[in-house]
Amino acid sequence: MAAPYLASGYKGIRKVVTSPMFESWAKKLHDKAQLQVPSFNWWQGERQMWTNKPIRTPADLHGVCVRIPGAPVWNYTLSGMGATPKPMPWSSVYSAMQQHVIDGVGAQLPAGYNSKLYEVTKYLTLTHHINLITGLVASAARYDSLPAKFKKIVREEALKAGDVASYGTEAAREKIIKQLKKDGMTIERIDVTPFKAATEGVYGKLGFTAFHKKLAKVLAE
Numbered sequence: 604m605a606a607p608y609l610a611s612g613y614k615g616i617r618k619v620v621t622s623p624m625f626e627s628w629a630k631k632l633h634d635k636a637q638l639q640v641p642s643f644n645w646w647q648g649e650r651q652m653w654t655n656k657p658i659r660t661p662a663d664l665h666g667v668c669v670r671i672p673g674a675p676v677w678n679y680t681l682s683g684m685g686a687t688p689k690p691m692p693w694s695s696v697y698s699a700m701q702q703h704v705i706d707g708v709g710a711q712l713p714a715g716y717n718s719k720l721y722e723v724t725k726y727l728t729l730t731h732h733i734n735l736i737t738g739l740v741a742s743a744a745r746y747d748s749l750p751a752k753f754k755k756i757v758r759e760e761a762l763k764a765g766d767v768a769s770y771g772t773e774a775a776r777e778k779i780i781k782q783l784k785k786d787g788m789t790i791e792r793i794d795v796t797p798f799k800a801a802t803e804g805v806y807g808k809l810g811f812t813a814f815h816k817k818l819a820k821v822l823a824e
Contacts, residue, residue, distance in 0.1 A: 607680040607802040609734045613646045613769045615822055616734055620644045621762070622821045639746040641761035643738030646769035648711030648776070649731040653720045655706065658728040659793050661685035661801045670696050670708040675809060680733060681709070683802040697723060711735060712779045713772060721786040728791040730798055738765070 609616065619625060620643045629640040652658050654667065664685035671677035673690035681688040689705055699705045700723035709732060710720060721727075739761050746754065780790055806815035 607676070607683075607733055607805050609818070612649075613773045616646050616736055617644055617766075617769070618824075619818065619821055620736060620738070624817055624821055633743045637743040639741045639743040641739045641741060641746075641757050642765045643736060644762060644765035644769060645737045645739075646765075646772060647735040647737065648713060648772050650709040650711055650733040650735070651715070652728040652730045652732070653708050653710055653715055653724040653726070654728065655700075655725045657726050657789070657791060658707075658730070659791060660797055667706045668704075670699065670705045676805065677733070679805045679808050680802050683805055684730070684732060684798055685801065693718075696720070700724060709733065711772075712776055716779050716783065721783050721788050724788070726789050726791060727780070727783055728793060729795075730793070731795055732798060732802070 609619070625643065629643070632638050632640060652664075652669070654669075656663070656667070658664055658667075661684055667686050668689050669681050669686040670691045671681055671688040672693075678688045678690075686707070691699060691705065696705070696708050696710075697718060697720070700708065700720070707724070708715075708720065709730075710718070715721075715727075746757070749757065784790060806812055
């Protein structure tokens with residue numbers, strides 16, 4: 604699941620994926636596709652911008668070719684932010700940066716660090732532009748066959764496991780930033796308000812205006 608400026612940090616994400624609204628989506632998936640979601644609170648972090656030029660405002664991204672996975676939400680988000688999106692497999696990013704096929708890439712801190720993007724980029728701009736969330740999906744038939752007490756255990760333990768992974772990701776952010784500084788990168792902590800404003804229309808383009816309003820309501824509760 605990916606959405607522009609969905610929430611800040613895991614606390615907001617957890618509120619969304621444990622809400623009655625999300626449970627209603629999970630039930631539809633269960634009933635229509637025979638898939639059970641034990642938990643969907645595996646937060647991978649926020650996408651940040653890795654480039655070879657400083658990025659402080661949307662105008663700084665004009666003419667900057669940025670790698671995206673290819674789905675419409677990524678295309679509209681990066682276009683709205685001012686960049687030129689270029690769909691590309693993650694495995695090609697490092698060499699594409701080396702060869703100047705692309706000028707930048709959005710990546711969450713653990714993924715960017717483990718892929719050694721600090722070797723091919725100079726600036727890390729903390730744009731927090733997209734949150735990545737994944738979860739556990741199982742056979743609905745198998746889940747439904749379990750006794751009620753085991754269903755409860757599966758749901759509870761899946762949520763706990765997601766919490767451990769997600770809070771670990773959150774705790775590692777500043778450690779990774781500190782290491783990136785040692786590796787020679789410049790960290791840009793910017794005001795993301797102009798980027799949020801620039802991507803406000805993405806939900807409308809995707810037909811998710813009503814969803815965006817519901818989401819805002821959940822986060823405000």
